[in-house]
Amino acid sequence: MDNDVFDNLRLELRRGCLTVAVLAQLRTEQYGYSLVKALVDHGLDIDQSTLYPLLRRLENQGLLVSEWREENKRGKRFYRLSEEGGAILEHLLGEWQALNASIDRIVQEA
Amino acid sequence: MRLLERYLKAVESYLPVAQPKDIIRELEENIQAQMDDEAARRGRPLTEEEQAAILKLVGNPALVAGRYHNSELGVAFGRQLIGPGLFPLYARVLSITLVSAAAVRMLVGLWLGQPPIGAMIQGLLVLVWPFAIVTAVFAGIQSVLTKNPDLWNAWDPMAPPTRLSNAQWVSRLEALLEIGIVAAVLLWLRSDFMGALLANLMRLLPPVWPQIYGLAVALTAAGLAPAVISLLWPRAERLRLAVRITLGLAWVAGLSSLLAAGDWGIGTATAFNQYIWYSVLVLAVVSAVVVVVDATRLLRRRGPEPRAEAR
Numbered sequence: 001m002d003n004d005v006f007d008n009l010r011l012e013l014r015r016g017c018l019t020v021a022v023l024a025q026l027r028t029e030q031y032g033y034s035l036v037k038a039l040v041d042h043g044l045d046i047d048q049s050t051l052y053p054l055l056r057r058l059e060n061q062g063l064l065v066s067e068w069r070e071e072n073k074r075g076k077r078f079y080r081l082s083e084e085g086g087a088i089l090e091h092l093l094g095e096w097q098a099l100n101a102s103i104d105r106i107v108q109e110a
Numbered sequence: 111m112r113l114l115e116r117y118l119k120a121v122e123s124y125l126p127v128a129q130p131k132d133i134i135r136e137l138e139e140n141i142q143a144q145m146d147d148e149a150a151r152r153g154r155p156l157t158e159e160e161q162a163a164i165l166k167l168v169g170n171p172a173l174v175a176g177r178y179h180n181s182e183l184g185v186a187f188g189r190q191l192i193g194p195g196l197f198p199l200y201a202r203v204l205s206i207t208l209v210s211a212a213a214v215r216m217l218v219g220l221w222l223g224q225p226p227i228g229a230m231i232q233g234l235l236v237l238v239w240p241f242a243i244v245t246a247v248f249a250g251i252q253s254v255l256t257k258n259p260d261l262w263n264a265w266d267p268m269a270p271p272t273r274l275s276n277a278q279w280v281s282r283l284e285a286l287l288e289i290g291i292v293a294a295v296l297l298w299l300r301s302d303f304m305g306a307l308l309a310n311l312m313r314l315l316p317p318v319w320p321q322i323y324g325l326a327v328a329l330t331a332a333g334l335a336p337a338v339i340s341l342l343w344p345r346a347e348r349l350r351l352a353v354r355i356t357l358g359l360a361w362v363a364g365l366s367s368l369l370a371a372g373d374w375g376i377g378t379a380t381a382f383n384q385y386i387w388y389s390v391l392v393l394a395v396v397s398a399v400v401v402v403v404d405a406t407r408l409l410r411r412r413g414p415e416p417r418a419e420a421r
Contacts, residue, residue, distance in 0.1 A: 031143070032139075032143075033139075033147075034143070037147075048140070048168050048169065049168060049173060049174040049177055050177065052136065052140065052174075056133070074139060074142070076143070077139070
């Protein structure tokens, strides 16, 4: 197996999925590192150097909102899904489920 | 300075201009939370080695900062030539190179009496080569990094800082880039187009100009020396500073001789000659200031060359 080809395809496949996973996880408020742990707990490993900038991009797109707040005497930036982010997440999840069902059918037929 | 602080300063030096403090504050809190978590799990404070292991997991400072730049920009012709991690540095180097090349070409065009619009168009056309050379150099670096992604991890959080401690230790990647850029400039100067242009120009100019041009090319080539020192002996900062000072003095001497030469002007274009004279004067003053700054830094560095900090 050509590892380079596999790595590139895997990267492409994961990119969109990670965004959906992050949006879904942020229906509950989290700060950066707690989000990493939550995703890992669900079996989704993600580089911190990928996740933290992704959070900022999603916030710039209006899908997340954030605020600095103190927890355990330390300031932390908490993120949660915005109203617009919630609506987009619903559409994305619908798309995801349709894709998943289609792929399942294709794989089973093959 | 704590490892985490040093790491954050390294990241900050690569960050986009907007919001660096906010990004660094957030990154600090996240990494600190991870370290606290790990310390609680072990039931004791983390050693420096354990802190360094966490910083390695977060990632190379240049790569981490690169991902904060706006969107996943890159350069691709069919396949990706320059990825998002390297793109910010590529964009910075390319913009400096293109602006410099266009300015030089436009000035030469005006000097030769071309109308301003024609000189501007020529200035834009001549950008093809610098663009191609800089892109090729970065594509080469990206290719090496793609085939050896572990190179991004070939950094040691416990090594002396690389960027914000007055360059006690200059990264090998930066040195390689510097060598690539100087080599590209030299190749450009040696190109057929520039060769023909300069040969024609030199025939029109008083004798001091060919001498200065030869000196400028020689000093640009000699400018590779500090980069080579950084590459081979990254901690030999005093040697690097000494070479930089020597080169700086040579630049000041060359530019001063140009200023002192009585007959260096072109024809009757008095205003243009004055503009060139003042430009050379500014360059000489800037070179002299750089020499003074380097000399001050050299004098402050007494004792043996810095070694890796005690762990």
